[in-house]
Amino acid sequence: MTDASALVYAHEFITVSDDQISHWEVHDRYRKLPILTGLCPTCGHDCEVEVRDTVVVGGLGASAKDQATPREWTAQIICNCRRDHKQPEGVRGGCGRYWLGRLTKQEGGTYALSTEKNLRLLPAAAALNEALAAQDKRVQYSAEKWLGAVSAIYALFSLTGIATAKDALTGMNAASKWGVALALVAGVTLAVLAVISGYKAAYGWPRAVRVGTENLEDWYDQYQGYAVTAAAQLRVAVFLSLFSLAAIIGVMVLVWFLPRG
Ligand SMILES: [Zn+2]
Ligand SMILES: [Zn+2]
Structure with missing residues (x-):
């Protein structure tokens, strides 16, 4: 082998022919996409790359459970040899x-590896790789934040005190009591929905999706469109909380002014 170890690290795309990767091996795994092993076309060192397609997203779209299983996957395959290439800080290898x-599922259930000819998929594949790498941290972060939503929803039950306080409804007829109850249910429900959409806007609604070649660009569009979705979600949250407030004020007005028999 030439002096490949002297090769200095550079994060860059290389064009690869099918011949250059024909020696790569595809190691099937149970209920997971395979692991690929082979020599890096540039440095010639051993690489071992895990192909993953289940990514947790905050946007909309079908969740992994009701999605058809992809049969083709486009993956960014980054050299991860363990040799020294004077990698910058934070890069492990x-x-x-x-x-x-491109990984293709064959008739018999095994996978075949080839090069992806559609290079326009590169930005999407690179973004997917980054999203996969960051997702454990991201899901943990958003889970911690969602705990706040849970306590906020519990706190809403203090609102019911307006109508359930001792003597609040004493002397009202059945119709008036129903009126108070309906306004209260509406107020609390709207408040719960407001909390949920606000949190959805801020931290996403974490769901797993499977990303194959076919829906890779759709996934990427949604990934980039996050801000737009979040902005719409936030508007919904604000309106819901206003309606909720109106309903709760309605409850108070009813409790104060409905005639007692
Ligand atoms: Zn190397
Ligand atoms: Zn390499």
């Missing part, structure tokens, strides 16, 4: 070169 691979 590899010479940084990456290429696009």
